[in-house]
Amino acid sequence: MTTTAAPATGERTAQRNDPGAAPRRRRSGRLRRIGLPYLLLLPALLLELLVHLVPMVIGIVVSFRELTQFYVRDWTTSPWAGLDNYTLSVDFDAPVGQALLHSFLITCLFTVLSVGLCWLLGTAAAVFMQETFRGRGFLRTLFLVPYALPVYAAVITWAFMFQRDNGLINHVIHDQLGLTDSPPFWLLGDNSFFTLLVVSVWKGWPFAFLIMMAGLQNIPRDIYEAAALDGAGVWQQIRRITLPSLRPVNQVLVLVLFLWTFNDFNTPFVLFGKSAPAAADLISIHIYQSSFQTWNFGAGSAMSVLLLLFLLVVTGLYLLFTSRGKKASDG
Template sequence: YMQDAFRGRGILRALFLVPYALPVYAAVITWSFMFQRDTGLINHVLVDQLHLMDDKPFWLIGDNSFTALVVVSVWKSWPFAFLTLMAGLQNIPKELYEASSMDGAGVWQQIRKITLPSLRPVNQVLVLVLFLWTFNDFNTPYVLFGKSAPEAADLISIHIYQSSFVTWNFGVGSAMSVLLLLFLLLVTAVYLFLTSRRRDADA
C-alpha cells in the first residue's frame, strides 16, 4: 500500500519538492554559504553540535570539494527522482498488494517481489536521465566553486568553459564538447543495449 493516504502526506510531498522549486543559482549560493569553514551551518552542526569531527574541515577546497558537489547535486536532483518514482508507484495495481497480503506476504516481501520489479523500467530510465544531467551539469560546480574548481571536483564542463571563454581557445573547447557528446552517446547506447538484453532475459 505504497500510495495510501496518511496524515501530512501533502506537506511531506511539498517539502520533497522544495529543491525543484528553488532557482538553481539561489539554491547553490545558499549551499556555498552553508559549506563555509568558519561560519557555515554544515561545520556548525557536524563539529559544534554533533561533535563528529575534531576540527572544521574545508568543504569548498581540497579533497572534500567533491563530497560537497555530490551533496548539492543529489539534493538538487532528488525531487525529479521523487516525482518519477511516485508516478511509477501509482501505476502498480493495488490488487497485487492485496492478493499478496492474503497469501501471507509481509511488507518486505511485497517490496522485493512487487514494488522493485514493477519499478525496474522506471528506474532504468531514471538512472540514465540523472547520469546525463549530472555529467552535463555546469551551473552547480560553477556557482559553488567559481571559474576554477578544485582538482577533486574539476568536471569536464568547467574545462570546456575555461577553454572557450577564459583562455578563448574555442577550438579546444569545441573539440572537448564533441568528444563529450560522443562519449555520452556511447554510454547511452551501451546502457540501453544492456537493459534491453536484461528485459529480454527476464521475459
C-alpha cells in the same frame, strides 16, 4: 462541415469545365493532408536546428580548427588544425590531456555516486509513501521543494552553509560536536568533492522521487491484495511486486539522471565559480574554463565532441543492455 463542403462543390463545377483540373485539385488536397504533420512539426524542427543541431555541426567543424581569440570575430578565417586539438586533448602525458583525464575520472565517480544516491533516496521515499498516512500530502509537497527552487538560489545557500568561518556545517561539526581540531575548508581542496556530492544529491533526488511516485501509481492495487491474501508481508510485497514493476520507469530515470548529472554545469559553477578546485573539477566546468578562460575554442570544442561521443556510446550500450535484459525477462 463548411470547410470540407466548399472544395467538394468547387471540384464538381471544375470537373465539368476542365477535365484536367480535378486530379490536380485532389492532389493538392492530398498534399495538404500529407503536409499537415510536417507543417505542425516545422516550428519545433527549425528551432532545434537553430539551437541544437547546426551548432553541433559547427562545434564539430571548429574542433578541427585553430580557433583562438584572434579569429573569434570571424571564425571562418581560422586556420585548419587537422587533428591537433584532439591529439592535444588525449595526450595524457602532457598537462592538458592529464587535466582532462583527471576531470573525466572525477566526473565519472561523481556521477555514479550522485545518481546512485538520488535513485536510492527517491525510490525509498516513494515506496515508503505509497500507502496513505497522516501528513503524507504535506511531506510530498515538502520533498519537492529542492526541485522547485532555482538552482542558483539553492546552491548559493549551500555555499553559505559550507563557508569555513561563518557556515552552519563547521559550526555544528567543529564548535558544537568538536569533531575536528580546526574548522575545515569545504569549498577548497579535497573536501570540495564531498560538498559537490551533497548539494547535487539534495538537488537531484526529488526528481527521482517524482518519477517513482508517478510510476507507482500505475501498479494495479489488486496485485497487492492478492499477494497479501497469499500471506506476503509488506517487505516481501515491496521486493516482489513494487520494485520489479518499476523496472521500465527505472530504465528511463537512471538514463536521464546520468545525462543530467554528467553534464551538470550549474551546481559546480554557482558553488565554486569559474574555476573549480581540482577535486571537484567536473567536465563541463573544465571545458568551459578551457574555452572561455584560455580562449582556446578549438581545443574546447574537441573536448566537447569527445564528451558527446562518450555519452553516445554509454547511452547506446545502456539502452541495448537494459532492453535485452527486459526482453529476456519477458520471454
